[in-house]
Amino acid sequence: xxxxxxxxxxxxxxxxxxxxxxxxxxxxxxxxxxxxxxxxxxxxxxxxxxxxxxxxxxxxxxxxxxxxxxxxxxxxxxxxxxxxxxxxxxxxxxxxxxxxxxxxxxxxxxxxxxxxxxxxxxxxxxxxxxxxxxxxxxxxxxxxxxxxxxxxxxxxxxxxxxxxxxxxxxxxxxxxxxxxxxxxxxxxxxxxxxxxxxxxxxxxxxxxxxxxxxxxxxxxxxxxxxxxxxxxxxxxxxxxxxxxxxxxxxxxxxxxxxxxxxxxxxxxxxxxxxxxxx
Numbered sequence: 001x002x003x004x005x006x007x008x009x010x011x012x013x014x015x016x017x018x019x020x021x022x023x024x025x026x027x028x029x030x031x032x033x034x035x036x037x038x039x040x041x042x043x044x045x046x047x048x049x050x051x052x053x054x055x056x057x058x059x060x061x062x063x064x065x066x067x068x069x070x071x072x073x074x075x076x077x078x079x080x081x082x083x084x085x086x087x088x089x090x091x092x093x094x095x096x097x098x099x100x101x102x103x104x105x106x107x108x109x110x111x112x113x114x115x116x117x118x119x120x121x122x123x124x125x126x127x128x129x130x131x132x133x134x135x136x137x138x139x140x141x142x143x144x145x146x147x148x149x150x151x152x153x154x155x156x157x158x159x160x161x162x163x164x165x166x167x168x169x170x171x172x173x174x175x176x177x178x179x180x181x182x183x184x185x186x187x188x189x190x191x192x193x194x195x196x197x198x199x200x201x202x203x204x205x206x207x208x209x210x211x212x213x214x215x216x217x218x219x220x221x222x223x224x225x226x227x228x229x230x231x232x233x234x235x236x237x238x239x240x241x242x243x244x245x246x247x248x249x250x251x252x253x254x255x256x257x258x259x260x261x262x263x264x265x266x267x268x269x270x271x272x273x274x275x276x277x278x
Contacts, residue, residue, distance in 0.1 A: 012166035015173040019099035020059030024233045025181040035231035040187050042197035054215045058106040065139035068093035072144040075154030084158050085245050095175040096153050101140040105133050107187040112149040119182035155179050157240035161247045162219045178240050180233045202228040218262040218272045
């Protein structure tokens with residue numbers, strides 16, 4: 001058996017700030033007896049440098065352009081988010097901005113809208129904004145100015161905070177958020193980063209993981225397990241209150257059969273990958 005620790009070394013890569021969003025909806029026509037809560041998942045392109053081929057929530061690295069604009073912001077401000085997350089206002093504001101930008105880029109869902117109004121359906125300009133954001137020729141701040149929208153930080157909730165261990169080549173310091181689907185919008189799979197993307201019942205995704213049909217990283221796996229305790233989006237959003245935002249610095253171990261486990265700070269172990277075939 002081998003155990004990988006989380007001791008930092010001089011050669012360890014510094015974790016990049018990142019944001020991930022568990023985008024939720026209630027299935028409009030769930031099967032009889034099935035709770036309607038669903039979460040949007042994407043299976044990443046195998047060639048991706050990080051988490052290639054794995055199924056993930058929308059998200060990505062914080063971009064230098066992810067600078068909050070107080071005039072185009074509605075809901076808790078960066079100082080309030082900083083208190084919830086346990087980081088500086090600068091880091092919190094960038095994480096919220098990155099979360100909104102990444103969700104728009106990867107799913108077409110924009111967590112923004114007219115001042116004093118709900119997000120609602122997007123204008124005909126939205127596909128162009130999305131394309132320009134993806135190409136880095138436009139910033140989220142410019143999208144908000146051009147559209148007259150304000151970023152709706154009140155649509156987000158805090159969920160978790162994970163930091164990739166030092167022994168990994170690519171490291172991220174990731175804030176996980178939760179958001180419900182805005183009425184009048186649809187999430188899609190129009191992103192070059194994923195080969196497929198759709199809505200999943202958490203328990204179905206967990207079943208696909210158990211059978212080996214779906215590969216998940218530990219934060220995704222454990223988040224899906226937590227989500228499966230809720231029946232509706234409203235329940236899940238309410239359940240975010242009081243969640244522990246202490247950064248999780250996981251360790252990993254592999255047993256004699258090659259089965260891999262993640263070890264959390266509380267000492268609990270969770271299998272996240274079967275033995276690799278020879």
